[in-house]
Amino acid sequence: MNLLPQIVDLYVEPALSSSGDGLLVGLKLENGRIYWGDCALSLDAQSIISQIQPILGGQPLSSFQELIAQLDNFHEEVRVTRIIQSEPETSASAGTFSRRKLISGFLADDKAQAQPVEVVEKRPLPAPLRFAISQALFSAAAVESNQSLLSLLVDLYGAVAASGKISLHVEANEANMAVVRSILPAQVASLGYNTGSTNHKATLGANAERLQAHVRQVKAWIESVAPEAAPAIHLNIQGGFAELYENNEGKILGALYGLEQAVKPYALVMEN
CATH class of the missing domain: 3.20.20.120 (Enolase-like C-terminal domain)
Incomplete structure (x- = not known):
């Protein structure tokens, strides 16, 4: 693919979709053109977009395949609270037990302690958002290289174009x-x-x-x-x-x- 314009910015705008509120993800190029992708879910995408911006910003569209691969490898770090069950400390493990516990069954009185623990999880790019960014990238690469989406796929991935007409x-x-x-x-x-x-x-x-x-x-x-x-x-x-x-x-x-x-x-x- 010949040298194409660089990506300079990403946008997130609210939009209405058939399934409810959604998002539009915009990809701005150095020539001023903006290409859009549809995200079916209304999610807090701005923080994720801000992390993806350094990946795409300043990159030429001619690096289309590498950019898609980076989206696939992208993981967002999220802090979440998990409930961890600690090991119970029974009176038996301490070596002593009372007559009451012996009669009632001391194991029944020994319960695990639930403790909230904050952990960091790595999550992939949400699928609807990945689709929207890929859609914008794909549309931009096709138009800027003066190709149809089909011919772009053939060039990038070595796909075989249909030899006959499609009833279109x-x-x-x-x-x-x-x-x-x-x-x-x-x-x-x-x-x-x-x-x-x-x-x-x-x-x-x-x-x-x-x-x-x-x-x-x-x-x-x-x-x-x-x-x-x-x-x-x-x-x-x-x-x-x-x-x-x-x-x-x-x-x-x-x-x-x-x-x-x-x-x-x-x-x-x-x-x-």
């Missing part, structure tokens, strides 16, 4: 495009586009000309970034053709034929 449908929206570009060649079987459920004429065009122009752009984009990929182009027009063509089947079939020609050689999947 990905929505082609602005939030997903950075990821889509990296996984398109081998993992995307269907690239989706949702036109929305209102204002169809403005969105699609009076005769679906805007939609056809869009799918031509999608086709050109696929050919430019991943010419070896062959995903289906999935259009969800949410009743758009029924509204545009007033349920005229002939016109709808004509529009579908035009779209099919526009996306060739890719397959067209329509959802209305």
Whole structure:
């Protein structure tokens, strides 16, 4: 892995999770970017984070594997109070016993003494917190090295990437495009586009000309970034053709034929 930015700080922020209150663990890099990991438990993590800070601080993301190993080897020292049972000192052990104890059974009267003792225990990083920090590290390493999570795993651990496509449908929206570009060649079987459920004429065009122009752009984009990929182009027009063509089947079939020609050689999947 090429030289990547250094880690400069760790954050802990409260967050809401589906199971209740949780935490967000933030990893800040020297370039100002922050990557987050989700911790499902609400625990007092600030003291632990302060101990982990010296381990991660100033380290480059290119040392990803070494940093993960250090997290695995991390142990927090915790002072706890344990109740220790001391050995009973019986009258028999002292060499004397009374007539009363002889009759009632002197052993029944001899009880171990419970004493509180403070001890130091070494505990590993709590699993939810370790997951959150690892998630932030992993996301940061993937994005900063311009790789997908899968390709990063392959590079770091010598894993074998799938040789065929995984049946994965990905929505082609602005939030997903950075990821889509990296996984398109081998993992995307269907690239989706949702036109929305209102204002169809403005969105699609009076005769679906805007939609056809869009799918031509999608086709050109696929050919430019991943010419070896062959995903289906999935259009969800949410009743758009029924509204545009007033349920005229002939016109709808004509529009579908035009779209099919526009996306060739890719397959067209329509959802209305």
